[in-house]
Amino acid sequence: MVKVALIRYSADVKRCLKDCLLGIFYKKDDLICFLRDDCGCTNxxxxxxxxxxxxxxxxDILYGNIDERGNSGKMQLHTIIQNVLQWSDFGSYWFKKEALNAEEAKKDIERLKKMIGEKTKEDERVQELHRRKAEIEAKRLKQQTLTDLCESFSLLAKMNNEAQERGFAFEKFLQELFGFFDIRMEKPYKLIGEQIDGSFKLQGDNSYICEARWKDEPSTTNALYHFAxxxxxxxxxxxxxxxxxxGFSKEAVHMICQNNAPNIFLIDGADLVCVLEELISLPDLLYKKIELSQTRGEIYVSSRTILSTSS
Known part of the structure; x- marks a missing residue:
C-alpha cells in the first residue's frame, strides 16, 4: 500500500486523480456513491x-469544495487518493462491456502511485531537512545556555565583597544549572525555624535536601555535622x-565518614567546573557520587577521580 503524506498536492496530481476517477466509473451515480460511502465525503x-x-x-466541484475546507479538506483528498490507489475491481460490468478501458485505468492508477510516491519521498526529504535544522538549532541554544552559565559562574567568583548578594546569585545559578539538565531544584523554604536551601529529585521519587555555600574558606566539620x-x-x-x-576540610570529611551513616554526599566548585566544561554531565556526576556514598561510605570523591576511574 502506498503511504499518502499530509502534503499539498499539485495540480498535476489532482488531474491524474481525476483521470483515475473518470476511468473507473462509468455512471455518475456510482462516482457520487463512491465519494460519499467509500471515501466519507460530507454534504x-x-x-x-x-x-x-x-x-x-x-x-471539479468536489475539488473546489475540498479546497475551501483547508486542512480537513486535505485529509479528505488523502482518503480519496488512498481508495483510488487500492482500486482493484476491473472485472465489473462496464469494463467487460468495454465502456471503460481497464488497461488505461490501470495505467492511470500506476501513474498516480508514482506521483504520490515521489511526493511522499520529497515530503520525507523536507521533513528530514527540518529535523536536522531543528537539531542544529537545539544544539546551538544548548551551547549558548552553557556558555551563559559559565559566564555567570565566573562573575560569581569575582563577587568577593558581596557575600549575601553572591549567595542569592549562586542559588539562582544552581537552579539554572540543574534545570539545564532537566533536574528540578525546588526553591528554599523553612521547616519549624530551619532554613532548607532547596531540594531536588533524582532516581524517580528519591528526593535530596540541598544546601549550597559559597564562602572563602572550605566548609568545616560543624557545618557538615549540622547538615547531616x-x-x-x-x-x-x-x-x-x-x-x-x-570545598571541604579533610578533617570535616573524615569526621563525618567516621561518625555518621552516609546519608549525604558532597559537591565542590571543581565538580561544577567539570560539568560546565562538559567533561561529565550533572546527572552522571550526581549518580556516581550517590553510588559511592551509599556503597562505599565515601561522601566526597572528586569528579576528576570519577572520570579517571571510569575511563
Whole structure:
C-alpha cells in the first residue's frame, strides 16, 4: 500500500486523480456513491453535485469544495487518493462491456502511485531537512545556555565583597544549572525555624535536601555535622547534597565518614567546573557520587577521580 503524506498536492496530481476517477466509473451515480460511502465525503464536500452534471464537472466541484475546507479538506483528498490507489475491481460490468478501458485505468492508477510516491519521498526529504535544522538549532541554544552559565559562574567568583548578594546569585545559578539538565531544584523554604536551601529529585521519587555555600574558606566539620543532622531528621528527605564551592576540610570529611551513616554526599566548585566544561554531565556526576556514598561510605570523591576511574 502506498503511504499518502499530509502534503499539498499539485495540480498535476489532482488531474491524474481525476483521470483515475473518470476511468473507473462509468455512471455518475456510482462516482457520487463512491465519494460519499467509500471515501466519507460530507454534504459540504458534495455541495452542488448531482446526477445532472457530467462526471468531469462533479470532480471539479468536489475539488473546489475540498479546497475551501483547508486542512480537513486535505485529509479528505488523502482518503480519496488512498481508495483510488487500492482500486482493484476491473472485472465489473462496464469494463467487460468495454465502456471503460481497464488497461488505461490501470495505467492511470500506476501513474498516480508514482506521483504520490515521489511526493511522499520529497515530503520525507523536507521533513528530514527540518529535523536536522531543528537539531542544529537545539544544539546551538544548548551551547549558548552553557556558555551563559559559565559566564555567570565566573562573575560569581569575582563577587568577593558581596557575600549575601553572591549567595542569592549562586542559588539562582544552581537552579539554572540543574534545570539545564532537566533536574528540578525546588526553591528554599523553612521547616519549624530551619532554613532548607532547596531540594531536588533524582532516581524517580528519591528526593535530596540541598544546601549550597559559597564562602572563602572550605566548609568545616560543624557545618557538615549540622547538615547531616538536618537530613537525618527529615522523614521526607532522608538524603542530602552539600555544595561548597571552596570545598571541604579533610578533617570535616573524615569526621563525618567516621561518625555518621552516609546519608549525604558532597559537591565542590571543581565538580561544577567539570560539568560546565562538559567533561561529565550533572546527572552522571550526581549518580556516581550517590553510588559511592551509599556503597562505599565515601561522601566526597572528586569528579576528576570519577572520570579517571571510569575511563
Amino acid at each position: 459540504a464536500d458534495l455541495r452542488g453535485i448531482d446526477s445532472s452534471l457530467i462526471k468531469s464537472q462533479i470532480v 543532622h538536618k537530613v537525618s531528621t527529615k522523614n521526607l528527605y532522608p538524603r542530602g547534597a552539600f555544595i561548597s564551592v571552596n
